[in-house]
Amino acid sequence: MSKKVYERPVIIKQHSGLMNKFGSSPVQPTITEIDGVAVNNLVEEYGSPLFVFSEKQIRENQRKMLRIFKTRYPKVQFAWSYKTNYLSAVCSVFHQEGSWAEVVSEYEYQRARKLGVSGANIIFNGPDKSDSALETAVKEKAKIHIDHFDELYQLLEITEKLDLKANVAIRVNMDVGIYPKWDRFGFNYENGEAAHAIKRIMTSKTLNLVGLHTHIGTYIMATEPYRLAVLKLVELAKMVHAQYETVLEYIDVGGGLPSKNTLKGQYLDAEQLLPSYEQYADAITSPLFDLNLPPDELPTLFLETGRALIDDAGYLISTVLGNKRLSNGKRAIIIDAGVNYLFTSHWFNHKIVPAQNSGNFTENAAVYGPLCMNIDCLREDIVLPTQKKGDRLIILFVGAYSVTQWMQFITTRPKITMVMEDKTVEVIREDEDLEYIISPERVPEKLTSFSLK
Amino acid sequence: MENYKIPDNLAVSEEGFLFLPATGESFTLNEIGKIVIGLLKNGSSIEEIIERLTEEFDVDEHTAEKDVNDFLTQLKNFRLVEEI
Ligand SMILES: Cc1ncc(COP(=O)(O)O)c(C=O)c1O
Numbered sequence: 001m002s003k004k005v006y007e008r009p010v011i012i013k014q015h016s017g018l019m020n021k022f023g024s025s026p027v028q029p030t031i032t033e034i035d036g037v038a039v040n041n042l043v044e045e046y047g048s049p050l051f052v053f054s055e056k057q058i059r060e061n062q063r064k065m066l067r068i069f070k071t072r073y074p075k076v077q078f079a080w081s082y083k084t085n086y087l088s089a090v091c092s093v094f095h096q097e098g099s100w101a102e103v104v105s106e107y108e109y110q111r112a113r114k115l116g117v118s119g120a121n122i123i124f125n126g127p128d129k130s131d132s133a134l135e136t137a138v139k140e141k142a143k144i145h146i147d148h149f150d151e152l153y154q155l156l157e158i159t160e161k162l163d164l165k166a167n168v169a170i171r172v173n174m175d176v177g178i179y180p181k182w183d184r185f186g187f188n189y190e191n192g193e194a195a196h197a198i199k200r201i202m203t204s205k206t207l208n209l210v211g212l213h214t215h216i217g218t219y220i221m222a223t224e225p226y227r228l229a230v231l232k233l234v235e236l237a238k239m240v241h242a243q244y245e246t247v248l249e250y251i252d253v254g255g256g257l258p259s260k261n262t263l264k265g266q267y268l269d270a271e272q273l274l275p276s277y278e279q280y281a282d283a284i285t286s287p288l289f290d291l292n293l294p295p296d297e298l299p300t301l302f303l304e305t306g307r308a309l310i311d312d313a314g315y316l317i318s319t320v321l322g323n324k325r326l327s328n329g330k331r332a333i334i335i336d337a338g339v340n341y342l343f344t345s346h347w348f349n350h351k352i353v354p355a356q357n358s359g360n361f362t363e364n365a366a367v368y369g370p371l372c373m374n375i376d377c378l379r380e381d382i383v384l385p386t387q388k389k390g391d392r393l394i395i396l397f398v399g400a401y402s403v404t405q406w407m408q409f410i411t412t413r414p415k416i417t418m419v420m421e422d423k424t425v426e427v428i429r430e431d432e433d434l435e436y437i438i439s440p441e442r443v444p445e446k447l448t449s450f451s452l453k
Numbered sequence: 454m455e456n457y458k459i460p461d462n463l464a465v466s467e468e469g470f471l472f473l474p475a476t477g478e479s480f481t482l483n484e485i486g487k488i489v490i491g492l493l494k495n496g497s498s499i500e501e502i503i504e505r506l507t508e509e510f511d512v513d514e515h516t517a518e519k520d521v522n523d524f525l526t527q528l529k530n531f532r533l534v535e536e537i
Binding site for chain 2 (some may be wrong): 003004013368
């Protein structure tokens, strides 16, 4: 005798009146494939948890963004923000798409060089540049973005010693009406520091001012701050033009465009709340025409867009380890991927979707990682269909600041794969094992033996 | 395993709509939830409920046991059962 189809028993409390402030409970999408490759096959082949990047999505994002800016301004150059994701394979896709490298440390600089980016195509940002890093950058003709006066004088000494010229810009910070104000990086506009730094550079024999740079912050949710920032850089560029008869090669507006991720405490989905990239591009490009320069003398617009170009190209596949009820009756789902892989879950309510059809009954749940630590919570509240042990959940939009900021903690880190445009799958970073982790460790001789009773 | 009792005044409709007159709270049940409540009302033990589910439905004993226990935890949370 064939048995009836089973579904676990469910009871749901009705909240009349305050049903759901934001419309009916969201329909749960299910993602069974990534770019045509079955999630189950990926896990069978490469294990769980598993990071997956989409080559196709990265290229599409970069091409679309370039098109948005190029249709508004004639000269645009992207520089890939290494810290956002410096996996070699990911950077290489961006470089194949024509992006330069934007680095903020000697280590990132070396990564870019190792991939074959020439110094002249590297923007060297950040407050930490050692003498050796600067010497290399000067010799290799990188664009050095000076962060503070001590660095300016350090660079003067190095270029004089080497008897070489350096191509430099200054990073400028300014009030653009947003909080937090990122005034710890670069020279301030309002108090005249930026103009002062420019003057010092213009009177030096070894520093060649080629651009102006700002980065007003990350995940900027409005367009007006960009317009104000570019206006202020344009004022400085006009001053350089008027006082020193120098036309700058570029204006670098940094990164900061938001991705599809939704911030904690933000009730509407990011996609409903945020301006479009076209609107950001309008705000960034229109003030550049205030320079009143003939088209061939217009500076190149540099963009160091990070998260907006990579977030939705990254997936983290996880497996359900177990379910439990918390003391208040709420469902908790424990998965095998924790906050150690997803630093970004401190700020964002990452979208999590099932990778299999899991029935129609949804329930509010907390999603916890596997770490034996209270902080290991990926979502405090998310409506999900029932998950069984062994089911797969996919965390979406995890391409930015995940695999650069992740930690080796309590457990080792998993494989990272890339689904290529032709639907083949490549491992782009191997998983770690015990040997890899302990190989840099040294044990003092007297600690090498013990006996336990 | 402990056994449970559903309050007598609890009303379950054909459609799986459950109403608690004392507090005015209401709940919805799926088909199997309705069966389990019905069995509890008739005084079935947990073992009997699990047995009934595995006989009638395509489910193994462990899964049925986990699910019935989870269901009971929720019923307890909503104060819909009393331990006896
Ligand atoms: C100097 C600089 N450029 C670019 C970026 C990339 O920013 P985002 O990922 O917000 O686009 C950052 C990140 O904070 C940065 O510090």
